Amino acid sequence: MVHIKWMLGQIEHREVITLGRVYNFSAGPSMLPEAVLKRAAAEMLDYQGTGESVMEMSHRSKEYQAIIDHCEALLREVMKIPDNYKVLFLQGGASSQFAMIPLNLLNGSGKADFVLTGQWATKAYQEASRYGSCKAVASSKDRTFSYIPKLDPASFTPDADYFHICLNNTIYGTVWHELPNTGNVPLVADISSCVLSQPIDVGRFGLLYAGAQKNMGPAGLTVVIIREDLIGRARESTPTMFNYATHAENGSMYNTPPTYAIYICGLVLEWIRDEIGGLEAMQAVNEKKAKLLYEFLDSSKLFKGTVVPEDRSLMNIPFVTGSDELDAQFVAEAKKAGFINLKGHRSVGGMRASIYNAMPVEGVEKLVALMARFEKENA
Numbered sequence: 001m002v003h004i005k006w007m008l009g010q011i012e013h014r015e016v017i018t019l020g021r022v023y024n025f026s027a028g029p030s031m032l033p034e035a036v037l038k039r040a041a042a043e044m045l046d047y048q049g050t051g052e053s054v055m056e057m058s059h060r061s062k063e064y065q066a067i068i069d070h071c072e073a074l075l076r077e078v079m080k081i082p083d084n085y086k087v088l089f090l091q092g093g094a095s096s097q098f099a100m101i102p103l104n105l106l107n108g109s110g111k112a113d114f115v116l117t118g119q120w121a122t123k124a125y126q127e128a129s130r131y132g133s134c135k136a137v138a139s140s141k142d143r144t145f146s147y148i149p150k151l152d153p154a155s156f157t158p159d160a161d162y163f164h165i166c167l168n169n170t171i172y173g174t175v176w177h178e179l180p181n182t183g184n185v186p187l188v189a190d191i192s193s194c195v196l197s198q199p200i201d202v203g204r205f206g207l208l209y210a211g212a213q214k215n216m217g218p219a220g221l222t223v224v225i226i227r228e229d230l231i232g233r234a235r236e237s238t239p240t241m242f243n244y245a246t247h248a249e250n251g252s253m254y255n256t257p258p259t260y261a262i263y264i265c266g267l268v269l270e271w272i273r274d275e276i277g278g279l280e281a282m283q284a285v286n287e288k289k290a291k292l293l294y295e296f297l298d299s300s301k302l303f304k305g306t307v308v309p310e311d312r313s314l315m316n317i318p319f320v321t322g323s324d325e326l327d328a329q330f331v332a333e334a335k336k337a338g339f340i341n342l343k344g345h346r347s348v349g350g351m352r353a354s355i356y357n358a359m360p361v362e363g364v365e366k367l368v369a370l371m372a373r374f375e376k377e378n379a
């Protein structure tokens with residue numbers, strides 16, 4: 001009986017998936033392309049005639065090896081990753097990279113430079129400071145991280161082991177449009193909230209890292225793209241699991257990788273390549289969505305964006321009404337209408353619409369229509 005009830009629950013749930021999908025503006029975990037979810041659902045019980053779910057597969061099986069190889073090949077193709085870079089499929093989230101990067105790279109001069117553009121950039125700086133001499137060369141904290149600070153290259157540490165930035169600042173909604181010129185110092189970037197949203201010149205970086213749960217797939221997978229010459233420099237005391245060499249030498253199979261998340265990431269990459277048409281096309285869609293929302297914000301009498309126009313993110317768009325009560329009322333009304341997770345980060349307040357790759361254009365169109373109606377009723 002219990003078994004039947006549980007099964008029925010699943011059937012109801014399936015109906016929710018196909019009939020009652022909400023527009024989810026969460027900063028992460030966030031929406032996945034519906035086509036990916038449907039394909040995963042179809043393959044859930046029997047992956048391509050194997051008679052098992054990908055979740056149940058041995059990571060040492062030839063079927064699973066094909067899945068992880070396919071995911072890596074797709075990522076290399078879609079992001080045009082040069083051959084002298086390794087792709088690592090890890091766990092621990094972007095947050096583990098805050099320690100893993102200094103353990104592996106901060107071992108030459110023991111110095112590194114950081115730009116503080118928000119909470120994540122600051123956490124990366126604080127964690128690395130436990131392992132070496134870290135310098136904040138610029139910060140935008142003075143105005144709640146609502147802009148990308150101008151840099152003075154004379155303040156850079158010439159013999160730094162690396163220079164760290166957070167490319168897209170998820171909480172505050174800023175993005176670097178121009179990369180700092182760090183010369184021979186490897187540029188390291190947290191791209192958790194902008195990976196796969198537009199083309200990126202991987203060759204400009206020593207290391208890129210991203211938690212998957214914004215634009216790549218489910219939580220539990222962390223992707224690191226690292227130039228080969230930066231592997232093998234870990235300090236002696238580095239835990240085996242925190243050494244890039246361990247994972248590079250073992251094809252991300254030193255231990256059990258996050259098998260299912262990698263499989264879904266592969267489906268997301270197939271969707272980007274085959275349905276969208278690659279990262280240039282993805283960028284065009286993302287620009288269209290962001291433009292809809294920014295143009296509305298710039299013309300609204302009630303809502304306004306909080307970021308300086310020149311540093312605005314394509315992915316995360318924070319905005320306010322100027323009144324805490326109206327903000328709360330808007331978030332509540334939006335939720336009732338099927339637009340969820342629009343509340344801003346607890347450190348900023350107001351609203352934030354995260355419009356990652358999987359958010360359809362119509363989701364943003366409908367949000368703007370809702371905001372226009374709210375404005376008419378409340379301005």
Ligand SMILES: *Cc1c(COP(=O)(O)O)cnc(C)c1O
Nearest residue numbers: 093094095120170190192193211
């Ligand atoms: C979400 C996010 C993180 C934290 O990622 P975890 O995988 O939860 O550790 C770090 N940096 C950026 C830019 C993020 O958006």
